[in-house]
Amino acid sequence: MNRDYLHRTYNLILILFGISLFGCQNQAVDGKLVKTIDEFKQAVKSAKAGDRIVLANGEWKDTELLFLGEGTEENPISLSPQTKGKVILTGQSNLRLAGKHLLVEGLVFKDGYSPTNNVIAFRQNKENLCNNCRVTECVVDDYNNPERFDSDIWVAIYGKHNRFDHNHIANKRTQGVSMAVRLNTEESRENFHQIDHNYFGPRPILGSNGGETLRIGTSHYSLTNSNTTVEHNYFDRCNGEHEIISNKSGQNTFQFNTFYECQGTLTMRHGNETVVDHNYFFGNRKPNTGGIRIINEKQTVTNNYCEGLTGYRFRGALVIMNGVPNSPLNRYFQVIDSKASNNTFVDCDYIQLCAGSDEERSAVPQNTEVKDNIFSSKFKNDIFTIYDDISGIGFENNLLSKNLEPFTKQGFQQVAMKWEQKGEVQSLTSPETTAGFHAKEAVLKKEETGVSWYPKEGEASLFETGKVIPVAAEENSIFDAIKMAEAGDIIELTSSESYITTKSIKLDKPVTIRKAEGLANKPSLIFERPYLFSIENGGALKLNGLAITGKESPDKSGNAVIRTSKYAMTHNYALVIENCLFEDLNINHSFDVLKVAKHTFADSIVVRNSVFNNITGSVFALEEETDDIGIYNVENVVMDNCSFSKIGKSVLTLYRGGRDESTFGPILDMNNCRLKDVGFAKRNSGKTSVYLHGVQEATIKNTLFEDSQPLKLHLVVGDPVIKIEDCELKGTPGIQDNGEPYQVKNLITK
Numbered sequence: 001m002n003r004d005y006l007h008r009t010y011n012l013i014l015i016l017f018g019i020s021l022f023g024c025q026n027q028a029v030d031g032k033l034v035k036t037i038d039e040f041k042q043a044v045k046s047a048k049a050g051d052r053i054v055l056a057n058g059e060w061k062d063t064e065l066l067f068l069g070e071g072t073e074e075n076p077i078s079l080s081p082q083t084k085g086k087v088i089l090t091g092q093s094n095l096r097l098a099g100k101h102l103l104v105e106g107l108v109f110k111d112g113y114s115p116t117n118n119v120i121a122f123r124q125n126k127e128n129l130c131n132n133c134r135v136t137e138c139v140v141d142d143y144n145n146p147e148r149f150d151s152d153i154w155v156a157i158y159g160k161h162n163r164f165d166h167n168h169i170a171n172k173r174t175q176g177v178s179m180a181v182r183l184n185t186e187e188s189r190e191n192f193h194q195i196d197h198n199y200f201g202p203r204p205i206l207g208s209n210g211g212e213t214l215r216i217g218t219s220h221y222s223l224t225n226s227n228t229t230v231e232h233n234y235f236d237r238c239n240g241e242h243e244i245i246s247n248k249s250g251q252n253t254f255q256f257n258t259f260y261e262c263q264g265t266l267t268m269r270h271g272n273e274t275v276v277d278h279n280y281f282f283g284n285r286k287p288n289t290g291g292i293r294i295i296n297e298k299q300t301v302t303n304n305y306c307e308g309l310t311g312y313r314f315r316g317a318l319v320i321m322n323g324v325p326n327s328p329l330n331r332y333f334q335v336i337d338s339k340a341s342n343n344t345f346v347d348c349d350y351i352q353l354c355a356g357s358d359e360e361r362s363a364v365p366q367n368t369e370v371k372d373n374i375f376s377s378k379f380k381n382d383i384f385t386i387y388d389d390i391s392g393i394g395f396e397n398n399l400l401s402k403n404l405e406p407f408t409k410q411g412f413q414q415v416a417m418k419w420e421q422k423g424e425v426q427s428l429t430s431p432e433t434t435a436g437f438h439a440k441e442a443v444l445k446k447e448e449t450g451v452s453w454y455p456k457e458g459e460a461s462l463f464e465t466g467k468v469i470p471v472a473a474e475e476n477s478i479f480d481a482i483k484m485a486e487a488g489d490i491i492e493l494t495s496s497e498s499y500i501t502t503k504s505i506k507l508d509k510p511v512t513i514r515k516a517e518g519l520a521n522k523p524s525l526i527f528e529r530p531y532l533f534s535i536e537n538g539g540a541l542k543l544n545g546l547a548i549t550g551k552e553s554p555d556k557s558g559n560a561v562i563r564t565s566k567y568a569m570t571h572n573y574a575l576v577i578e579n580c581l582f583e584d585l586n587i588n589h590s591f592d593v594l595k596v597a598k599h600t601f602a603d604s605i606v607v608r609n610s611v612f613n614n615i616t617g618s619v620f621a622l623e624e625e626t627d628d629i630g631i632y633n634v635e636n637v638v639m640d641n642c643s644f645s646k647i648g649k650s651v652l653t654l655y656r657g658g659r660d661e662s663t664f665g666p667i668l669d670m671n672n673c674r675l676k677d678v679g680f681a682k683r684n685s686g687k688t689s690v691y692l693h694g695v696q697e698a699t700i701k702n703t704l705f706e707d708s709q710p711l712k713l714h715l716v717v718g719d720p721v722i723k724i725e726d727c728e729l730k731g732t733p734g735i736q737d738n739g740e741p742y743q744v745k746n747l748i749t750k
Contacts, residue, residue, distance in 0.1 A: 170201025211240025
């Protein structure tokens with residue numbers, strides 16, 4: 001074979017490869033490829049019906065896209081990425097689209113936040129809106145303003161006949177609705193928008209009002225019809241606040257949606273003639289998971305399936321509210337001419353009738369029916385709660401499992417029920433009945449929503465998911481190990497000697513620090529800075545089997561073992577303390593175990609089998625949100641089998657001010673604890689050992705208060721459930737309260 005032949009063959013291969021590559025590139029860039037914001041602006045300016053503008057793959061940082069145009073139904077103007085998922089808008093970027101028949105697809109917003117109130121807005125300004133436009137296969141993920149309570153709305157739909165479908169919206173951590181349909185101009189009312197096949201991913205607990213995932217309308221325009229359809233969407237662990245969906249306008253339809261382990265309810269907060277039909281609610285017995293809440297007139301709740309929902313009061317499986325007589329727009333309108341029929345409730349804990357009844361909300365439901373529903377539970381025998389006069393609710397042909405006691409003989413029948421698992425739902429095989437849920441479509445799975453090329457999150461475990469890092473007792477060895485660690489790693493202390501730290505340790509990832517197995521004594525942690533650990537954005541901490549002392553801390557007031565960032569945190573954190581000893585935090589006054597800052601929030605603080613001794617400050621002072629607007633510092637506090645002695649201030653101060661009812665917590669579970677000589681520091685202005693202000697749920701059991709300042713309760717919000725059982729007050733004043741009711745059982749005083 002001669003050299004000329006090889007050369008010609010090689011050239012031919014190159015030509016064929018080039019043709020093939022050119023063809024692939026042409027296929028990928030079927031339109032006007034733009035690589036800069038100036039090229040994009042020029043392309044938009046010259047775009048005509050049927051044109052396609054293509055953003056080049058890569059990172060588009062600090063890019064504000066204004067997409068204007070007039071397409072047609074047959075030939076829309078489209079904005080697409082060169083490759084879906086490969087155009088990433090970061091920094092301070094956003095998208096506005098306005099005009100007619102525009103199509104946007106395949107963009108990703110992450111690693112930044114919008115410089116305006118919206119990430120995606122279906123308008124240029126108040127005058128120039130979108131009509132007949134579509135946004136599909138886009139992603140907004142963890143695109144959060146660094147200030148937790150700088151409210152914004154990620155997606156705002158204006159205009160008419162727009163569609164938002166197959167998008168991925170997840171991890172909104174700041175105040176403001178994830179997505180809103182706006183009705184604040186005449187041109188945006190009776191809009192007939194379509195919201196379908198979207199994946200609304202996890203939304204962490206906000207600890208404040210303003211954590212809805214979807215809102216349609218506002219109270220100002222709640223007597224206006226929106227005519228929006230919300231269907232075939234998957235709501236995955238949307239836990240921001242009570243209202244997963246806040247319906248605040250008329251004639252909207254919610255159908256064929258799946259709600260998975262969402263803390264809250266689909267709430268008809270304002271507006272009339274809402275249809276809620278054939279939706280699936282799966283709580284899996286997770287706390288505060290809810291179903292459907294009915295307020296206002298001519299609401300229709302039919303053929304829904306609810307299973308394993310544990311939420312109570314406003315977040316029950318089915319809630320029919322009381323209203324306010326002659327209600328102003330922003331309060332609660334009376335339930336009139338509404339119905340809940342052919343729904344199935346399996347292993348749901350609470351059905352709430354006339355919920356919210358008080359001096360203001362005294363208007364009971366009228367001309368409303370609860371008919372042909374099935375209620376079955378193997379966990380509770382008393383799932384119905386009646387708060388007021390139910391004579392305006394008609395009950396007919398509702399079936400109860402044998403163990404459920406009917407609260408009225410009219411309209412309820414106890415029957416023996418047989419169930420079998422069919423896919424994701426339980427199906428009633430006996431008796432044969434026309435009552436209850438009847439499937440029209442299979443349960444919508446999350447894989448059928450959102451985009452296929454962007455991952456959907458599973459349930460993450462914060463701690464002990466990574467590698468074990470053995471650490472010897474050397475100066476700053478813990479500091480050095482954590483600096484090199486990754487999320488979920490375990491710092492294992494291999495020596496019973498003292499670990500001296502001369503630098504404060506900042507945590508921006510979940511880390512576990514624990515005693516190595518087999519050590520006879522707890523390793524001692526000694527620190528020389530004002531604090532040992534600072535939990536920063538993204539951080540979380542678990543301590544196990546350690547002894548922590550403040551004997552080498554600076555001789556100044558206000559030291560702490562653990563603190564949160566001094567700046568607002570968008571990521572919720574967790575703190576777990578097990579089998580630990582904290583002692584001699586007394587180098588100066590007001591030495592705390594945990595010191596939190598304003599606008600920081602813990603999903604959980606869990607303390608088990610630990611001892612706290614000789615501390616001049618507080619153990620957990622969770623009281624920085626004092627503006628009394630419903631914001632607080634922690635959702636769940638667990639204190640189990642712990643001992644507290646010689647504590648200068650309170651062991652626990654848990655504060656939630658204001659009267660807003662949109663959140664679940666704080667929630668306290670305190671069991672088998674011992675408090676002795678607590679609360680006598682002269683700077684303990686509250687003169688309490690434990691102070692609960694505005695707490696929503698609290699159980700204090702098997703706990704001894706000895707020679708300590710009193711337990712104080714200030715109950716102000718909603719209908720708090722406070723239980724004090726089998727406790728003893730020895731040399732301690734009686735419980736102080738503000739006159740609101742709570743439950744006390746077997747309280748011993750000496």
